[in-house]
Amino acid sequence: MRYQGYEDEQRWLDEARHGNQESFGRLIGVYQGPVFNLAYRMLGNADEAEQAAQEAFIRAWTRLDSYDPAHKYSTWLLSITSNYCIDLLRKRRTQLLSLDGPLPAHPALMAERSAGPEAQAAIGEQQEIVQNLLQSLPEEYRQTVVLRYWYDMSYDEIAEVMNTTVSAIKSRLFRARRQLAETGLEMGVVPDTHQPVIT
């Protein structure tokens, strides 16, 4: 992830390490989108994603002393976010939850607000398909896919975030794409051109 104000970011980090909350607020402003997006793609729920994003920033604030400037701040921050989301998903699996249907999209989510109503509806439908596809994946596959597609991370960077090897990441992405293709066919997202047309 490229950021034009790299020097500003380093200065804010340094000030934040000395307890300057205003500087940390600037960092939140820069990274709130990527952090929230990652949480939402992982958790599939806007309210939970916002809570998770806040928690990720709080953890980053309390652990600033442990941040190694040799690594990208974005990678470190997204690592905290994704690990927290994975923990939440694992806890969710062990709890009894009410089996409500999927929640409607949060109004705070940025869609193409400048588009007309039909375009907005199409974008909303597309978002729903994307989320349904993501939710069909196991957590670790989902994490790999999100980091690859939304953050354009290299295999090395993803391996660093997920604390594993490059070959493991390649394998997960391979299986995830395969599973997504099968799910897409089952959901009817992808037309089944292999089926003969009955006339």
Next chain:
Amino acid sequence: MEHEEIVTLMMESLDGELPEDELAQMNSHLQSCPSCNQQWESILMIHHLFLQAPILSPAADFTQRTLARLPNPKHRLMALSAVYGLLLLSGLAPLILFIWFATQIGPAFNQPAFVEGLLQGGGQLLGLGQTIMAAFWQSLSNLGELIGQQPAIIGLILVMLGAIFLWGGVYSQLTGQQQVRR
């Protein structure tokens, strides 16, 4: 070429890592294999769908709300200092009390009557403890005899224990659900 090899080439193609000759091999296979072609179309469609999906953003006041939740380092330092202070006092206070006790009451230990009285008191306490333990074991023994005569009591005790665990489990699930819904 095997289908599995083709799928591997598909993945490398998506990442832009496929040499020209292998790309040609893949395309050649896809033209003659409908199932691989279907799979490729599906993978490609989802690949593009994900590439087009935007990065979403939270509500406009997210930064302010997050900043409001950040722990204040000064408050944290004060809380830690208070805890350390209490720990220190909890260690010092007994020491001070002991020194005071030794200076105030210590001379009394030189009186033989006082020491004898202490020993007698200790002995009585020990005797009381022994009496309580003896009564406890006697009760258990009586209960054992009763169970031997009326085995149905075992069943009753098991049913009561089961009911306690069952209601305890239901209660914890109900309270856990309420917390999740919040």
